[in-house]
Amino acid sequence: MYTIQKVAEIVQLSPHTVRFYAKKGLFPRITRDQHNVRLFSNKDLEYVEIVKALRTTGMSLRDIKKYIDLCEQGEATVEQRYQIMKAEVDKSAAKLAESHRQHELLAEKLKYYQQARLKGEKQIMWAPQHRWTVFNED
Amino acid sequence: MYTIQKVAEIVQLSPHTVRFYAKKGLFPRITRDQHNVRLFSNKDLEYVEIVKALRTTGMSLRDIKKYIDLCEQGEATVEQRYQIMKAEVDKSAAKLAESHRQHELLAEKLKYYQQARLKGEKQIMWAPQHRWTVFNED
DNA sequence: TCTTGACTGAGAGTTACTCTCAGGATTTAT
DNA sequence: ATAAATCCTGAGAGTAACTCTCAGTCAAGA
Numbered sequence: 302m303y304t305i306q307k308v309a310e311i312v313q314l315s316p317h318t319v320r321f322y323a324k325k326g327l328f329p330r331i332t333r334d335q336h337n338v339r340l341f342s343n344k345d346l347e348y349v350e351i352v353k354a355l356r357t358t359g360m361s362l363r364d365i366k367k368y369i370d371l372c373e374q375g376e377a378t379v380e381q382r383y384q385i386m387k388a389e390v391d392k393s394a395a396k397l398a399e400s401h402r403q404h405e406l407l408a409e410k411l412k413y414y415q416q417a418r419l420k421g422e423k424q425i426m427w428a429p430q431h432r433w434t435v436f437n438e439d
Numbered sequence: 440m441y442t443i444q445k446v447a448e449i450v451q452l453s454p455h456t457v458r459f460y461a462k463k464g465l466f467p468r469i470t471r472d473q474h475n476v477r478l479f480s481n482k483d484l485e486y487v488e489i490v491k492a493l494r495t496t497g498m499s500l501r502d503i504k505k506y507i508d509l510c511e512q513g514e515a516t517v518e519q520r521y522q523i524m525k526a527e528v529d530k531s532a533a534k535l536a537e538s539h540r541q542h543e544l545l546a547e548k549l550k551y552y553q554q555a556r557l558k559g560e561k562q563i564m565w566a567p568q569h570r571w572t573v574f575n576e577d
Numbered sequence: 578t579c580t581t582g583a584c585t586g587a588g589a590g591t592t593a594c595t596c597t598c599a600g601g602a603t604t605t606a607t
Numbered sequence: 608a609t610a611a612a613t614c615c616t617g618a619g620a621g622t623a624a625c626t627c628t629c630a631g632t633c634a635a636g637a
Binding site: 350351353354355357358379380382383386387389390393394396397399400401403404406407408410411414415417418 | 488489495521527531535537542
């Protein structure tokens with residue numbers, strides 16, 4: 302059994318955030334000790350991990366809650382959960398691809414800067430040189 | 440020259456968001472027509488694109504603003520901009536890797552669901568089956 | 578003329594944190 | 608033994624980045 306601090310450390314979230322999630326009902330099975338301290342089992346830890354994964358891929362806490370609630374309802378909801386997970390994995394793949402594209406754009410820009418550094422002061426894309434294009438400024 | 444609507448369409452942002460960014464001073468060189476309508480040049484469009492890329496990789500608007508302001512100061516700031524861009528590209532690569540890991544985790548979970556569907560009702564990881572682990576519920 | 582699309586500023590609402598406060602319990606150091 | 612450090616709690620304020628609505632203006636096109 303893990304304290305919230307330990308859990309935070311393992312899954313790389315702040316204890317604040319874990320408590321925040323707990324408050325939202327995302328970990329419905331957590332037990333407490335005699336001092337009301339949350340104790341996370343390995344199963345709870347798996348929940349925290351999947352919640353983190355769903356957040357990282359961009360699912361809203363509201364939708365994560367729905368998914369968790371379905372989990373709590375047992376095997377009758379397996380098909381529904383499958384559909385949700387399938388949609389999320391697809392969406393996540395698309396986002397990943399888009400993030401990759403944007404990353405490439407920045408990496409390319411970085412190359413221009415590197416060239417500029419090597420060649421001393423040379424004109425660089427993205428760095429506006431032409432003051433005459435400015436017509437109004439606030 | 441493009442209107443805000445056209446720009447939004449090209450870079451895949453809402454006109455709302457483009458105006459929001461403009462208000463924050465992220466596109467300092469935009470010209471206006473005689474009716475005060477924003478007209479984006481190709482250079483401005485490049486700005487919008489790089490702002491989008493920086494946002495997508497997770498840079499705050501505050502830091503993007505700083506970067507843009509450096510751009511406006513001309514070639515004297517090339518080295519500084521290079522450092523910023525380098526740091527951002529590195530950070531972005533790390534985030535991309537992390538997102539990829541989380542995506543894999545979900546994809547693996549999806550496989551369990553697929554197995555469960557094929558085998559009819561079978562126990563699935565992440566889907567708690569053991570009511571006896573529940574000690575308290577709010 | 579009337580719809581469409583652009584603009585303005587102000588401001589409210591939302592999501593997901595993120596932090597601060599006040600307070601209580603337990604462990605560790607002196 | 609007492610004090611400091613470290614854990615925890617709940618309540619609630621603050622923040623970032625949208626996101627949208629309202630109210631009102633202006634101008635071009637069917």
